Each structure stands twice: as C-alpha cells, then as structure tokens.
Amino acid sequence: MTTSADTLSPATAVPAPPDPHRRRPAIWAAWRAAVVLLVVLLWALLADVIFAGNAVLSRMGPISAAGALAGMLVEDVTLAAVTASLGRLLSGLLIATVIGVPLGLLFGSRALVEYATAPVVQFLRMTSPLAWAPLVIVLLGSDDAPVITLIALAALWPIVLGVSSGTRALDPGAALVARSLGATRWEVIRSTVIPGLAGPLRTALRVALGIAWVVLVPAEMFGVSNGLGYAVLNARDNLDYERLAATMLLIGAIGFLLDRILGGGAQRGHSAIGF
Known part of the structure; x- marks a missing residue:
C-alpha cells in the first residue's frame, strides 16, 4: 500500500526553514561588533567621565588598559605568568576529567548508586572550591599543588553531572542492536557509548573550563609567586591600576x-519561533 508520504516528490516536499545565520552572516557580525563597541564606550564613559575624579577608576579606562596591555605583552614576566596559569588549569582539568568521567558513567548507569550518593554529591557540589583553600594549603603546602587541587575540585562536578546526564540519555536500543550483530563489549562501547557521550562530555568540559578559569585567579592569590592571579594581586599592591586593568x-x-x-x-x- 502506498502512503501519501511515499508519493511526495522532491519538488512537493516541505523545504527546511532557512537558517538566518547563513542568510545574514554580515548582519550578525555587525551586531556583535556593535555590542562590543557599545561596551567599550560605556567603559570609557564610566572611567573617563562619571568617575573621572576617582583616583582608582579613572586610571582603569580602555585607553589606559590597552596601552598597559601592549607593554605587558612584550614582557617575559607576562609570558611566564600565562604559562604558569595555563599549566595549572590544564592539570586541574585533567585530574577532574580522569575522576569525573568514570563517576559520571557510574551514576548515569546505576540509578541506586546515584540516588544513594545524591545528598553527599549535592553538598560537595554546592560548597565553593575556595572554601577548601585553607585546608588544602595546610595539607599540600604552597606552590602549584593547592592551586591545581582547587581547580580540580571546581571542574569535577560539572563533568560528573554532564557525563551522568549523557549516560542516562543513551539509547539502549543501539547497544542491543550491536550485541545482536555479535559485537563485543568494547565494540559496543566504541560504536554506541563513546559517540553518544561525545556531545555531553564536550558541553560538560566547556562548563568545567569556565568555572575552573574563574576559580584559578583567586586560587593563585594563595601562596604562589607567579601566574595571572598573582599578577592581579601584585598590581593592586603596587597601586598600578593601569596594569591591573590590563591584566x-x-x-x-x-x-x-x-x-x-x-x-x-x-x-x-536559535529558536525556530524567533525567541
């Protein structure tokens, strides 16, 4: 029996709605540039006009910050600070990923385990990583280890929850089909689980990266002598507010x-209905 869907020709098929990003790329780019320009103008208005009499804020305008940043970029100390901070960030993210992915898989595939551990997980997740700083410093001393630990604590839970949610959303039918075709356990994981978790893991890593980068700066104000967080603290202590804004x-x-x-x-x- 032939259905009406079978008789539709390509000419009569309903076309997909146009993508405004493909249709108007120049307009979207112009809007983005306009927003950035507006923010810079507001920044200049605040620093150079509204707070022109303030001894601190008047020195942190966009022109002063851009000039100080240009000078910083040719300094070896800036490169060393960026390198140190990125090394700590990547180390903390690596630790969080190694621990968080197996935990996420466990929670997502075992409902009882997730339910039983939920109070502890939520308690730890909602505790600021910086609240652990005094204890971490006492246990690990100064230098890189406490900073990396705080970053790992900050990045861990977004990865755990993202992988757990992605695991629960996997289609069990795909694994059953692969097993019925004679696939081994590793082949099932490689063909269904890993591709299915690629998107959720990428999103979880992006969230974890944002949180870790925010935590990095205050974490580097505890017991280290380099890094971007230390540069912020050093500029403040030296009353170099142009350099503070540039940092x-x-x-x-x-x-x-x-x-x-x-x-x-x-x-x-974007929403198909324009919201």
Missing part, C-alpha cells in the same frame, strides 16, 4: 579563546 583584560581574552577552542564560538543555536 583583567588579558584574563578575559584568554578565557574567551579557551572557550572558543572547545567550540563555544560555534554555538549558534
């Missing part, structure tokens, strides 16, 4: 680039 700009720019690396800039989703 803040540098931190934001690096964080933006890191997010782009994980695909944050490629997320162009």
Whole structure:
C-alpha cells in the first residue's frame, strides 16, 4: 500500500526553514561588533567621565588598559605568568576529567548508586572550591599543588553531572542492536557509548573550563609567586591600576579563546519561533 508520504516528490516536499545565520552572516557580525563597541564606550564613559575624579577608576579606562596591555605583552614576566596559569588549569582539568568521567558513567548507569550518593554529591557540589583553600594549603603546602587541587575540585562536578546526564540519555536500543550483530563489549562501547557521550562530555568540559578559569585567579592569590592571579594581586599592591586593568583584560581574552577552542564560538543555536 502506498502512503501519501511515499508519493511526495522532491519538488512537493516541505523545504527546511532557512537558517538566518547563513542568510545574514554580515548582519550578525555587525551586531556583535556593535555590542562590543557599545561596551567599550560605556567603559570609557564610566572611567573617563562619571568617575573621572576617582583616583582608582579613572586610571582603569580602555585607553589606559590597552596601552598597559601592549607593554605587558612584550614582557617575559607576562609570558611566564600565562604559562604558569595555563599549566595549572590544564592539570586541574585533567585530574577532574580522569575522576569525573568514570563517576559520571557510574551514576548515569546505576540509578541506586546515584540516588544513594545524591545528598553527599549535592553538598560537595554546592560548597565553593575556595572554601577548601585553607585546608588544602595546610595539607599540600604552597606552590602549584593547592592551586591545581582547587581547580580540580571546581571542574569535577560539572563533568560528573554532564557525563551522568549523557549516560542516562543513551539509547539502549543501539547497544542491543550491536550485541545482536555479535559485537563485543568494547565494540559496543566504541560504536554506541563513546559517540553518544561525545556531545555531553564536550558541553560538560566547556562548563568545567569556565568555572575552573574563574576559580584559578583567586586560587593563585594563595601562596604562589607567579601566574595571572598573582599578577592581579601584585598590581593592586603596587597601586598600578593601569596594569591591573590590563591584566583583567588579558584574563578575559584568554578565557574567551579557551572557550572558543572547545567550540563555544560555534554555538549558534536559535529558536525556530524567533525567541
């Protein structure tokens, strides 16, 4: 029996709605540039006009910050600070991933385990990583180890929850089909589980990266003598507010680039009904 769907020709098929990102790329880019320009103008208005009489804020305008940043970028100490911070960030994220992915798989595949551990997980998740700083410093001393530990604590739970949610969303039928075709356990994992978890894990890593980058700066104010967080503290102590603003700009720019690396800039989703 032939259905009406079978008789539809390509000419009569309902076309997919046009993608406004493909249709108007120049307009979208112009809007983004306009927003950035507006923020810079507001920044200049606040620093150079509204708070022009303030001894601190008047020295942190966009022109002063850009000039200080240009000078910082040619200094070896800036490269050393960025390298140290990125090394701590990646180390903490690696530890969080190694621990968080197996935990997420366990919680997502074993409902009883997730239910039983939920109070403890939520308690630990909602405790600020910086609240652990005094204890971590007492246990691990100063230098890199406490900072890496705090970053790992910050990044752990987004990865656990993201992988757990992705595991629960996997289609069990795909694994059954693979087993019926004679696939081994590893082949089932490679063909169904890993592809199915790629998207959730990427999103979880992006969230974890954002939280870890935010925690990194205050964490580097405890017992270390280099890094971007230490640079912020050092600029403040030396009353070098131009350099303080420039360091803040540098931190934001690096964080933006890191997010782009994980695909944050490629997320162009929009509602089909225009909201």
